[in-house]
Amino acid sequence: MIRVIFFGPVADCVQSREMQLDYVVGMTLHDVIAQLGAQHPNAFGIVSFIAVNQNQVRDKQMVLQDNDEIAFMAKFSGG
Amino acid sequence: MIRVIFFGPVADCVQSREMQLDYVVGMTLHDVIAQLGAQHPNAFGIVSFIAVNQNQVRDKQMVLQDNDEIAFMAKFSGG
Amino acid sequence: MNAPVRIQQADFSQDEEIRALRSSSKRMGGIATFLGCARDFSEGRNVSEISFDAYGSMALAEMNKLRNEAIEKFGLLDARIVHRLGTVQCGENIVFIAAGAQHRAPALQACHWLIDELKQRVPIWKKETTPQGETWVTSHP
Amino acid sequence: MNAPVRIQQADFSQDEEIRALRSSSKRMGGIATFLGCARDFSEGRNVSEISFDAYGSMALAEMNKLRNEAIEKFGLLDARIVHRLGTVQCGENIVFIAAGAQHRAPALQACHWLIDELKQRVPIWKKETTPQGETWVTSHP
Numbered sequence: 001m002i003r004v005i006f007f008g009p010v011a012d013c014v015q016s017r018e019m020q021l022d023y024v025v026g027m028t029l030h031d032v033i034a035q036l037g038a039q040h041p042n043a044f045g046i047v048s049f050i051a052v053n054q055n056q057v058r059d060k061q062m063v064l065q066d067n068d069e070i071a072f073m074a075k076f077s078g079g
Numbered sequence: 080m081i082r083v084i085f086f087g088p089v090a091d092c093v094q095s096r097e098m099q100l101d102y103v104v105g106m107t108l109h110d111v112i113a114q115l116g117a118q119h120p121n122a123f124g125i126v127s128f129i130a131v132n133q134n135q136v137r138d139k140q141m142v143l144q145d146n147d148e149i150a151f152m153a154k155f156s157g158g
Numbered sequence: 159m160n161a162p163v164r165i166q167q168a169d170f171s172q173d174e175e176i177r178a179l180r181s182s183s184k185r186m187g188g189i190a191t192f193l194g195c196a197r198d199f200s201e202g203r204n205v206s207e208i209s210f211d212a213y214g215s216m217a218l219a220e221m222n223k224l225r226n227e228a229i230e231k232f233g234l235l236d237a238r239i240v241h242r243l244g245t246v247q248c249g250e251n252i253v254f255i256a257a258g259a260q261h262r263a264p265a266l267q268a269c270h271w272l273i274d275e276l277k278q279r280v281p282i283w284k285k286e287t288t289p290q291g292e293t294w295v296t297s298h299p
Numbered sequence: 300m301n302a303p304v305r306i307q308q309a310d311f312s313q314d315e316e317i318r319a320l321r322s323s324s325k326r327m328g329g330i331a332t333f334l335g336c337a338r339d340f341s342e343g344r345n346v347s348e349i350s351f352d353a354y355g356s357m358a359l360a361e362m363n364k365l366r367n368e369a370i371e372k373f374g375l376l377d378a379r380i381v382h383r384l385g386t387v388q389c390g391e392n393i394v395f396i397a398a399g400a401q402h403r404a405p406a407l408q409a410c411h412w413l414i415d416e417l418k419q420r421v422p423i424w425k426k427e428t429t430p431q432g433e434t435w436v437t438s439h440p
Contacts, residue, residue: 008211008283009294046296049281054216071213071281077295078210078217078241078282079194079253079273079403087352087424088435125437128422133357150354150422156436157351157358157382157423158262158335158394158414173314176334184339184390191332192407193317198325249325262414266333270407 002032002068006043009074013043023066030060032070048075081111081147085122088153092122102145109139111149127154162237163221165214167244169251175238179258182236188262190269194253196246200295203288208252209245213281217241220280224272232268234259239272241282303378304362306355308385310392316379320399323377329403331410335394337387341436344429349393350386354422358382361421365413373409375400380413382423 002021011017021032029050037044050057051071052064064070081100090096100111108129116123129136130150131143143149160178172191180186196208221239228237240254253276257268284295301319313332321327337349362380369378381395394417398409425436 005213007213007281008285011211012294051213051216051281054219071216073213073281074283074294075296076277076279076281077284078212078280079277084354086354086422087426088437090352091435130354130357130422133360150357152354152422153424153435154437155418155420155422156425157353157421158418171314172317173312176313180336180390186336187338189334189336190410191334192403193330193332194403195321195327195330197328197401249321260338262333262335266411269331273403
């Protein structure tokens with residue numbers, strides 16, 4: 001299972017804070033983006049950062065592991 | 080009367096915090112420095128700033144007025 | 159004593175943070191702090207309150223990394239970072255940074271660096287409540 | 300409320316100074332502070348206490364000028380400067396600067412500028428008490 005989480009403006013667009021996707025051996029971050037981005041184009045339009053297991057990831061070809069936690073995040077505005 | 084004041088390291092060298100000099104029409108800051116500097120060469124060796132009536136003065140030819148307050152000061156070390 | 163890096167709903171006391179910071183060393187000659195507060199006005203609109211959402215575990219990890227990097231980069235004796243979550247009323251505290259060093263320049267530079275980096279690197283989002291409704295903030299003013 | 304620029308024997312509270320600073324405007328989004336404290340070690344010598352002498356009237360006038368210049372130069376909403384005189388024990392507070400602005404950059408820059416200028420322009424002198432005796436400090440570390 002892949003856990004996908006959303007916060008702040010992205011969570012508001014998706015109207016959800018968390019989703020679970022079935023894990024498929026060899027699936028990449030790009031696969032997840034393609035699937036969810038088609039369902040939630042507005043939300044993914046404001047995604048500026050992606051973290052896998054709390055580490056920022058820039059390479060969308062990254063191969064995922066079972067139980068990974070993926071966060072799709074808008075530009076930060078804390079402080 | 081001219082009031083001359085000293086603080087911190089300069090006061091320690093002069094062993095005094097205040098002196099009074101007779102006012103003479105036309106006397107300059109330079110005249111005061113020459114007179115007191117001869118009596119207290121160590122103290123005047125560490126003087127870095129001079130203020131007349133609480134305003135820093137660089138021009139030693141400045142003509143003094145009766146009742147002026149002159150401070151001879153070492154480099155500041157507050158803060 | 160409270161941890162030097164925290165995310166919390168509750169307000170904090172500058173005096174208590176400073177006391178905790180300086181207890182780490184008697185060599186501390188300079189302490190620079192930055193306090194961010196909720197303004198009543200932003201981008202031309204009145205703001206009554208601000209609420210924060212965060213990726214809590216990652217935000218805390220990033221703030222700890224920032225603290226360690228600042229201590230290393232500027233030779234600090236200690237540093238503290240506190241960020242509030244939940245809803246903050248206009249005029250209240252949002253974020254607090256403190257950097258302590260032997261001399262003033264590294265403390266001041268580290269404090270400035272820490273708040274700039276926090277805004278770039280820590281996953282926290284701010285929503286302003288105005289008479290026109292609620293808006294997520296996206297700029298870094 | 301206490302004046303925004305003061306020279307005093309007594310210690311001060313950061314929280315109280317910050318409260319006074321921010322009471323001047325609800326537009327204040329960033330507050331930068333610098334706190335200078337007495338270290339236990341200076342130029343290779345142990346220091347037990349520090350005492351200060353000042354040309355009080357000129358020092359206060361210069362500190363007020365500095366505050367006005369900083370407010371003008373950096374567009375601050377408010378600023379405060381407090382310097383202690385008399386004898387300060389190792390670990391105690393010496394000087395406090397606070398600068399408040401709408402945004403963080405001017406507050407941080409003004410705070411750094413104010414402490415640098417204070418050291419250059421305000422007639423205060425520091426004497427350190429060490430096991431080897433008392434020494435007037437002449438450098439600007």
